[in-house]
Amino acid sequence: DAKTTQPTSMDCAEGRAANLPCNHSTISGNEYVYWYRQIHSQGPQYIIHGLKNNETNEMASLIITEDRKSSTLILPHATLRDTAVYYCIVRGTNAGGTSYGKLTFGQGTILTVHP
Amino acid sequence: EAGVVQSPRYKIIEKKQPVAFWCNPISGHNTLYWYLQNLGQGPELLIRYENEEAVDDSQLPKDRFSAERLKGVDSTLKIQPAELGDSAVYLCASSFGSSYNEQFFGPGTRLTVL
Numbered sequence: 768d769a770k771t772t773q774p775t776s777m778d779c780a781e782g783r784a785a786n787l788p789c790n791h792s793t794i795s796g797n798e799y800v801y802w803y804r805q806i807h808s809q810g811p812q813y814i815i816h817g818l819k820n821n822e823t824n825e826m827a828s829l830i831i832t833e834d835r836k837s838s839t840l841i842l843p844h845a846t847l848r849d850t851a852v853y854y855c856i857v858r859g860t861n862a863g864g865t866s867y868g869k870l871t872f873g874q875g876t877i878l879t880v881h882p
Numbered sequence: 883e884a885g886v887v888q889s890p891r892y893k894i895i896e897k898k899q900p901v902a903f904w905c906n907p908i909s910g911h912n913t914l915y916w917y918l919q920n921l922g923q924g925p926e927l928l929i930r931y932e933n934e935e936a937v938d939d940s941q942l943p944k945d946r947f948s949a950e951r952l953k954g955v956d957s958t959l960k961i962q963p964a965e966l967g968d969s970a971v972y973l974c975a976s977s978f979g980s981s982y983n984e985q986f987f988g989p990g991t992r993l994t995v996l
Contacts, residue, residue: 810987
């Protein structure tokens with residue numbers, strides 16, 4: 768699976784949009800971009816995923832560039848409860864083999880939302 | 883709906899002692915995962931089960947780690963004997979159907995080896 772690069776940490780003011788970037792320049796055509804987050808002392812939580820088109824759900828929006836080499840997770844109105852580590856993961860879709868469906872976490876971005 | 887349940891939440895043992903972690907996945911989820919998370923790092927997959935079968939255990943240190951998932955529901959991860967470097971959080975996750983579906987994680991077991 769392609770590797771990802773994320774900033775180590777980011778800050779955001781409460782109520783403002785948080786834009787978390789992710790670089791995945793070696794992504795291949797059949798690989799999806801997934802985002803998970805991990806609040807302190809909890810297990811990771813799924814946020815959103817996408818292939819080519821932009822995606823939106825009740826938690827966030829995912830913007831993927833046309834060349835698919837980078838993406839941005841947007842939390843439109845960040846709250847204090849959004850303080851967490853955010854993981855951008857590229858995940859393959861090739862059936863078979865031990866890497867099938869495997870989530871490979873990096874170190875993620877520590878997002879701190881300030882009052 | 884209950885989430886993934888793990889126990890114990892915390893465990894402190896001395897090195898060379900055995901330890902076991904238990905996981906109860908979300909009802910109906912046939913795929914179960916064990917992850918290891920060191921401080922400041924992202925989780926790393928140790929083993930993945932499809933029902934009772936371990937389909938990916940390539941990252942499991944088999945000299946001291948073992949896992950089982952009898953009847954394709956609950957799972958136990960064991961370390962024997964534990965070493966100082968095993969201090970970490972052990973996370974269990976489950977998903978329904980294809981392993982490409984969303985994974986739901988439990989809160990983890992924090993292991994401290996003294």
